[in-house]
Amino acid sequence: MANLNILLVGVGGQGTILASKILTHAALAQGYTVKMSEIHGMAQRGGSVVTQVRLGEEVYSPVIDEGEADIIIAFEQLEAYRSAHFLREGGVLIANTQKISPLPVLIGAATYPDTILANLKDKVKRFVEIDGLKLAAAAGNAKSTNVVLMGVLARFMDFPQEVWQDALKARIPEKLLALNQKAFAFGYDYPGVAALLETVAGKE
Amino acid sequence: MKTLMTGNEAIARGAYEYGVRVAAAYPGTPSTEILENLAKYPEIYSQWSPNEKVAMEVGVGAAIGGARTLVTMKMVGVNVAADPLFTVAYTGVRSGLILVSADDPGMHSSQNEQDNRYYAAFAKIPMLEPSDSQEAKEMIGLALDISEGFDTPVMVRTTTRIAHSQSLVELNDPGERPLKAYAKDAKKYVMIPAYGRARRLVVEERMHKLAEYAETVSVNRLEMNDPKIGIITSGISYQYIKEGLPTASVLKLGLTNPLPAKLIQEFASKVEKLYVIEELEPYLEKEIRALGLEVTGKALFPPYGELSAKMVREKILGEKNAQILPFEAPVRPPVMCPGCPHRGLFYTLKQLKLTVAGDIGCYTLGTMAPLEAMDTCICMGASISGALGLEKAHPEMAEKLVSVIGDSTFLHSGVTGLMDVVYNGGNSTVIILDNSITAMTGHQENPATGKTLMGTPAPQVDFVALAKALGIKRVTEVDPFDLDHVKEVVKTEVAAKEPSVIITRRPCALIVKTSEPPVEVHDCTACKMCMKLGCPALSFDEANKTAVVDPSLCNGCGLCVNVCKFNALSKGGAN
Ligand SMILES: Cc1ncc(C[n+]2csc(CCOP(=O)(O)OP(=O)(O)O)c2C)c(N)n1
Ligand code: SF4
Ligand code: SF4
Numbered sequence: 001m002a003n004l005n006i007l008l009v010g011v012g013g014q015g016t017i018l019a020s021k022i023l024t025h026a027a028l029a030q031g032y033t034v035k036m037s038e039i040h041g042m043a044q045r046g047g048s049v050v051t052q053v054r055l056g057e058e059v060y061s062p063v064i065d066e067g068e069a070d071i072i073i074a075f076e077q078l079e080a081y082r083s084a085h086f087l088r089e090g091g092v093l094i095a096n097t098q099k100i101s102p103l104p105v106l107i108g109a110a111t112y113p114d115t116i117l118a119n120l121k122d123k124v125k126r127f128v129e130i131d132g133l134k135l136a137a138a139a140g141n142a143k144s145t146n147v148v149l150m151g152v153l154a155r156f157m158d159f160p161q162e163v164w165q166d167a168l169k170a171r172i173p174e175k176l177l178a179l180n181q182k183a184f185a186f187g188y189d190y191p192g193v194a195a196l197l198e199t200v201a202g203k204e
Numbered sequence: 205m206k207t208l209m210t211g212n213e214a215i216a217r218g219a220y221e222y223g224v225r226v227a228a229a230y231p232g233t234p235s236t237e238i239l240e241n242l243a244k245y246p247e248i249y250s251q252w253s254p255n256e257k258v259a260m261e262v263g264v265g266a267a268i269g270g271a272r273t274l275v276t277m278k279m280v281g282v283n284v285a286a287d288p289l290f291t292v293a294y295t296g297v298r299s300g301l302i303l304v305s306a307d308d309p310g311m312h313s314s315q316n317e318q319d320n321r322y323y324a325a326f327a328k329i330p331m332l333e334p335s336d337s338q339e340a341k342e343m344i345g346l347a348l349d350i351s352e353g354f355d356t357p358v359m360v361r362t363t364t365r366i367a368h369s370q371s372l373v374e375l376n377d378p379g380e381r382p383l384k385a386y387a388k389d390a391k392k393y394v395m396i397p398a399y400g401r402a403r404r405l406v407v408e409e410r411m412h413k414l415a416e417y418a419e420t421v422s423v424n425r426l427e428m429n430d431p432k433i434g435i436i437t438s439g440i441s442y443q444y445i446k447e448g449l450p451t452a453s454v455l456k457l458g459l460t461n462p463l464p465a466k467l468i469q470e471f472a473s474k475v476e477k478l479y480v481i482e483e484l485e486p487y488l489e490k491e492i493r494a495l496g497l498e499v500t501g502k503a504l505f506p507p508y509g510e511l512s513a514k515m516v517r518e519k520i521l522g523e524k525n526a527q528i529l530p531f532e533a534p535v536r537p538p539v540m541c542p543g544c545p546h547r548g549l550f551y552t553l554k555q556l557k558l559t560v561a562g563d564i565g566c567y568t569l570g571t572m573a574p575l576e577a578m579d580t581c582i583c584m585g586a587s588i589s590g591a592l593g594l595e596k597a598h599p600e601m602a603e604k605l606v607s608v609i610g611d612s613t614f615l616h617s618g619v620t621g622l623m624d625v626v627y628n629g630g631n632s633t634v635i636i637l638d639n640s641i642t643a644m645t646g647h648q649e650n651p652a653t654g655k656t657l658m659g660t661p662a663p664q665v666d667f668v669a670l671a672k673a674l675g676i677k678r679v680t681e682v683d684p685f686d687l688d689h690v691k692e693v694v695k696t697e698v699a700a701k702e703p704s705v706i707i708t709r710r711p712c713a714l715i716v717k718t719s720e721p722p723v724e725v726h727d728c729t730a731c732k733m734c735m736k737l738g739c740p741a742l743s744f745d746e747a748n749k750t751a752v753v754d755p756s757l758c759n760g761c762g763l764c765v766n767v768c769k770f771n772a773l774s775k776g777g778a779n
Binding site for chain 1: 208312336364365368369370371372443444446447448510512513514515528529530531532533534535536537538539540541566569572573574735738740742743744746
């Protein structure tokens with residue numbers, strides 16, 4: 001297989017780091033070479049966080065270039081918008097519908113675009129929009145939104161279920177495991193994904 | 205066993221495996237995690253120093269003492285440490301001494317983009333540049349060998365993408381941790397001019413030997429492929445070339461000072477078109493040209509920012525990428541946390557319309573809207589001394605002028621500035637923002653926090669006593685959440701006809717979490733006063749004309765309660 005480029009974007013505190021750890025754990029278990037790059041300097045101060053994961057037989061650059069991400073998992077709408085130019089043609093964009101206003105918006109110096117999802121849907125053929133927060137809450141803890149999104153991601157990858165389950169076990173503390181497994185399943189079984197897989201398959 | 209590691213973790217692992225005994229550093233992105241990881245190995249003594257010069261000197265002492273030693277810092281830290289560095293290059297070492305300089309192309313978290321490879325050339329010390337985490341680990345071993353074999357400090361230069369990217373590392377068991385006996389050797393270690401002149405010759409001879417060594421050392425290697433395109437490179441750029449131009453021939457340089465002239469010439473003679481691809485300055489390029497070779501480098505690539513595989517493809521092959529989605533999103537700048545102890549002070553400084561000589565730390569965010577209360581920020585420590593200069597240029601400004609500096613920054617290089625203010629009759633007001641931690645770089649201990657890197661209790665610097673000892677007569681401590689008091693004190697001290705120090709005391713909101721419930725909003729008059737605080741937990745609902753508190757973010761600090769003149773904001777659970 002050609003190298004797979006996966007970009008995780010979000011806002012500090014949304015759990016992108018744990019998500020990327022689950023992903024890299026699974027990829028390593030599948031025998032891939034993995035590189036991951038993170039710009040997290042200001043994560044604690046509410047800035048954007050970007051984690052880039054590249055996997056394949058042989059991976060050199062740890063960085064994903066514009067127009068070269070196979071999959072983008074955006075934990076927040078504005079960040080989906082900001083990072084969309086990284087997506088390759090035919091790539092998958094998974095957008096959590098949660099909105100977190102940046103300070104310029106909070107203080108009225110900028111407005112939060114209200115057409116993000118519509119615009120993305122318009123331009124990106126393989127677009128999944130999902131209220132991960134709601135599904136995570138239903139699974140037992142809103143903080144598991146990241147794991148819901150990993151469940152969605154899993155649908156677009158060919159790793160066996162056990163590999164994902166092992167990765168969850170390895171990366172999530174015992175007492176939170178059950179609810180995160182549930183969150184993962186909610187993402188994996190998200191109806192929006194199935195529909196998308198079909199329409200895309202139908203179109204191609 | 206192979207595990208994913210950042211470059212920084214790998215360097216720490218290398219120090220562990222290759223027998224390092226002593227490590228010293230001052231935090232700074234992207235170098236900080238090296239010592240944080242090293243501190244997990246109890247067999248190695250590691251410490252945060254108050255600044256990089258001190259860390260370097262601790263390292264020099266330990267290496268002269270016969271222990272393998274690691275000193276780490278971000279690139280601007282080397283400016284601070286340059287003084288001992290340039291002279292330990294003369295004395296040499298007894299046991300291995302490594303300086304890790306972590307550069308930041310792209311300025312992800314730095315105030316400039318300096319290319320520290322020039323420091324190695326300038327100081328006449330060997331330099332290694334790893335291209336991934338495995339190399340970062342191995343190069344710690346190689347650097348120690350070179351350091352001991354050639355009796356010289358060695359610089360290992362990383363960049364953000366090496367330091368913060370993860371790749372697979374093979375772990376080995378640690379070797380022995382040797383300690384040589386100490387013996388006095390004044391002619392080698394006392395750099396009076398007479399001895400220094402002798403050592404100066406040793407340095408030249410050593411560089412010649414190292415240049416020979418560079419020709420054969422395994423980290424300088426030819427990867428011959430299609431001879432049409434030949435590329436000389438080092439560090440992270442190597443990965444971009446392998447990714448973007450898999451068929452090109454490459455001369456990968458791991459030891460980049462001194463350079464292997466013969467190897468470079470040999471490579472040049474084997475390829476049809478010679479390129480040099482390096483981030484930042486034309487460091488390699490100029491040396492290659494000096495060998496009389498024709499080479500293309502900065503004619504194609506910018507001397508600033510980061511490179512990428514895509515850029516390499518575009519510039520060398522003229523390939524253009526497919527179309528890019530065209531969206532533009534409003535920026536998401538970092539902001540002070542909800543409940544940050546710095547916020548209220550900057551709100552007050554703005555209200556009082558003061559000129560603020562700033563410094564580096566979380567509080568530098570006070571320059572962003574809506575606070576916008578900072579006039580300058582140059583380097584660590586420059587607030588106090590810079591304010592003194594401003595005051596000397598414009599004596600009338602003294603009554604409108606304050607400098608602001610964090611606890612860690614004050615200890616790093618603010619103390620001498622304050623001494624200068626007293627000594628040379630300055631009149632400005634210095635505000636030390638004591639949040640009891642080095643927050644900006646991810647919360648490290650410092651000499652005022654009462655704890656060391658390895659977790660042992662330590663005495664705490666007493667800022668009040670220190671300021672008084674320097675000759676400041678007016679020293680006031682305030683709680684930065686008590687806005688009325690802060691305003692009163694700042695007004696009084698700025699007006700005073702002598703220098704003064706104000707210390708704001710409140711721990712960082714991420715270190716000491718409050719148990720206060722979130723603030724509640726009742727009958728908001730829509731004056732929007734609270735929006736001037738720039739708290740990310742506060743927003744304004746234009747449709748319903750009311751302030752809104754996000755209870756999941758609010759830490760209940762009460763700052764906005766103090767700011768609201770109409771009692772529309774109240775402490776949660778109060779009524
Ligand atoms: C010479 C140098 N070393 C290190 C850094 C990285 N750095 C920036 S601010 C800072 C310390 C900030 O701590 P403090 O002054 O206590 O302020 P806080 O962030 O806690 O508000 C450090 C280490 C730097 N910019 N320059
Ligand atoms: S980390 Fe601490 S000092 Fe820095 S912005 Fe947050 S609360 Fe303030
Ligand atoms: S009390 Fe007010 S200022 Fe403090 S964190 Fe909550 S909303 Fe922000």
